[in-house]
Amino acid sequence: RLKKHEVTKDTSIIFITAKTDSVDKVKxxxxxxxxxxxxxxxxxxxxxRVNKHLTISNLRKQLEAKNALLQDYVYRLESIAALVKAISETQDIAQMMDRAMKVTLSVFKCDRAWLLYPCEPNAPRFRVPIEVTTPEYPSIKDTEIPMVPEISEAIRETLSATDPIAFGPEYEHKVPSIIAKPFSVQSQLCLAINPKIGKPWILGLHQCSYARVWTENELKLFSEFGQQIGVSLGLSISFEEFQKSKKRLSRERYHDLIGASMPMQTVYQMIDKVAASKASILITGETGTGKELCAKAIHKESKRADKPFAVCNCADIPENLQESHLFGHLKGAFTGAINAQKGLVYQADGGTLFLDEIGELPLLMQSTLLRFMQTKTFSKVGNHQLEKVDVRFICATNRNLLAEIKAGRFREDLYHRINVIEIELPALRERGQDILRLAKFFLHKFAKEEQKDIQGFSAEAEKQLLSYEWSGNVRQLQNTIQNVVLLNGGKVITAEMLAAKLGKKVDNDVPKNCNSLNCNENLLPRIALTSDNIIRPFEEIEKEAILKTIEYCDGNVVKAAKLLKISHGTLYNKLKRWKNEHK
Incomplete structure (x- = not known):
């Protein structure tokens, strides 16, 4: 009876007997x-004998307590080991956390394990992206739930606490009614997880089958689970960031920009950082480095990517038409304005306006542009009514605008307005192997256009491409490869084929018979102003003068532009227009 009674079942019992028979004693x-x-x-x-058995009883109780602790410790180790094994088998964060939730559900014998991210108590609603629920109860995953004050306060308290917070009938915090009824939640346990990188997460458990009271050991193990999940999250996020950075540092192409050199990687990273802002950007660099392609890449990476991208080449527009071209005009606003026209700023509304060769704008137009950039308002030529547009400005120049300011040719206030962020494009000669990447790209492009089976360059040709100075940068390289493809056949471009185009070293030499760019005018080609006593049109004379000067400079457009005292951008645009007219 003593052994069966709850109070005395563990009490040590000593018989006192007068019997000496060993059978009775054994019984x-x-x-x-x-x-x-x-x-x-x-x-x-x-x-x-009583003291001895009291000592034995106490030792037995201590041993049982230590065994219980040891069993609990072993269970905790086995549980954490199972968690570590589950999450170490993948680097994918979603898969990792899904596996972690399955282990958590099993270890804590609950009905639902979940992760909340992002944890924004001021958001209008929230959803649980990662969750595992037993089959008996509804899933909460990806369900949009309104951010009622109860939920908002629960998130705030959890994020500010270092230990788990329990919710339920037996606790100070009650389960929010918005999740209690729809998802059958009777008890809830929450813990903030800080993965070191990025914003915090919340790990949670739901008991749906009964109102659960969590033991101290369970709370401790839950904290250890949270720490382990936080470490794994941090490592995975770091790994993902490393992979992204590695990918960013090894990009061979960025939209239409081609190049894997470090100077170009720097440009790509700069675009990544500034594209999303509204700030004005100034792209600088030598002629032919790809400033318009850079501007397009910024636009495509911006929040305005689905809006217009309007281009204005300031060097290509006659001074008396610049304001009309940018802001538009009314019918009859000036001689030749036979129809009303919307300007580029109107066409770019909501998007990006790219002002190329901005250093070529005259001072009066600079003042008009500055006023527009400050107010975002303009009026068409011939109209005083103000109109408002939303445009993001990207400007480009190959000039040293600070030197232009000192010379009085460029407004300092406009310079600071357009140069919130500057992106300097490297010269082609500074880009190493990018020269070959670009050359091969152009080779395949033009070979396809001309239906020629040219496969690549010889080793000597590649050496020649890499050692050349390329004063005209990518544009000159493109022109060279197109020329070589047009004039040659076979499967391989050789050094001899390139020498026909590059052998004269036009990048360093001044025009023949000239000791400097200020040549004796008598040495320059003569252009006839009349033909058979008939006055020739100015455009015809201009075209002949330009073409003969380029020929005189052995095809070097940049030096021809300097001799003609016009910008090389204007010269390139004229050549492009004449080519299109010829087609």
Whole structure:
């Protein structure tokens, strides 16, 4: 009876008996006695035996307690090991956390394990992106739930606490009603997870089958799970960021820009950083470095990517038509304005306006542009009514605008307005192997257009391309490859084929018979102003003068532009227009 009673079942029992038969003594021991004393006995013996068995009983209780602790410790280690194994088998964050939730559900024997991210208590609604629920209860995953004050306060308290927070009938915090009824939640346990990188997450458990009271050991193990998940999240996020950075540092192409050199990687990274802003950007660099392609890349990476991208080449527009070209005009606003016209700023509304060769704008037009950039308002030529547009400005120049300011040819206030962020494009000669990447790209492009089976360059041709100075940069390289493709056949471009175009070293030499760019005018080609006593049209004379000067400079457009005292941008645009007219 003593052994069956809850209070005395673990009490040590000593028989006191007058029987000396060993059979009776064994029977007593078999039914649960720990010892026996045969009458007559001495009190000293009795006390000694009682003390001995009290000591044994206490040691047994201590051992049982330590065994319980050891079993709990082993269970915790096995649980954490199972978690680590589950999340270490993948670097994908979604897969990793899904596996972590499955282990958590199993270890804590609950009905739902979930992760909340992002944890924004001021958001209008929230959803749980990662969750595992037992089949008996509805899933909460990806369900949009309104951010009621109860939920908002629960998120705030969880994020500010270092230990788990329990919710339920037995706790100070109650389960928010907006999730309690629809998702059968009776008890909830939440813990903030800080993965070191990025914003915090919240790890949660739901008990749906009964109102659960969490033990101290469970709360401790839950904290350890949170720490382990946080470490794994941090490592995975770091790995993803590293992979992204590695990819960013090894890009061979960025929209229409081609190049894998470090100077170009710097340009790509700069575009990544500034594209999303509204700030004005100034693109600088030598002629032919790809400033318009850079501007297009910025536009495509911006929030305005689906809006217009309007281009204005300031060097290509006659001074008296610049304001009309940018802002538009009314019918009859000036001689030749037979129809009303919307300007480029109107066409670019909501998008990006790219002002190329901005250093060529006259001072009066600079003042008009500055006023527009400051107010975002303009009026068409011939009209005083103000109109408002939203455009993002990207400007480009190959000039040293600070030197232009000192010379009084460019407004300093406009310079600071357009140069919030500057992106300097590297010269082609500074880009190493990019020269070959670009050359091969142009080769395949023009070979396809001309239906020629040219496969690549010889080793000597590649050396020649890499050692050339390329004063005209990518544009000159493109022109060279197109020329070589047009004039040659076979499967390989050789050094001899390139020498026909590059052998004269037009990048360093001044025009023949000239010691400097300020040549004796008598040495320059003569252009006839009349033919058979008939005055020739100015455009015809201009075209002949330009073409002969380019020929005189052995095809070097940049030096021809300097001799003609016009910008090389204007010269390139004229050549492009004449080519299109010819087609």
């Amino acid at each position: 007593g021991l078999e039914i649960g006695a720990v010892d026996y004393i045969t009458k007559p006995f001495q009190p000293v013996e009795l006390i000694a």
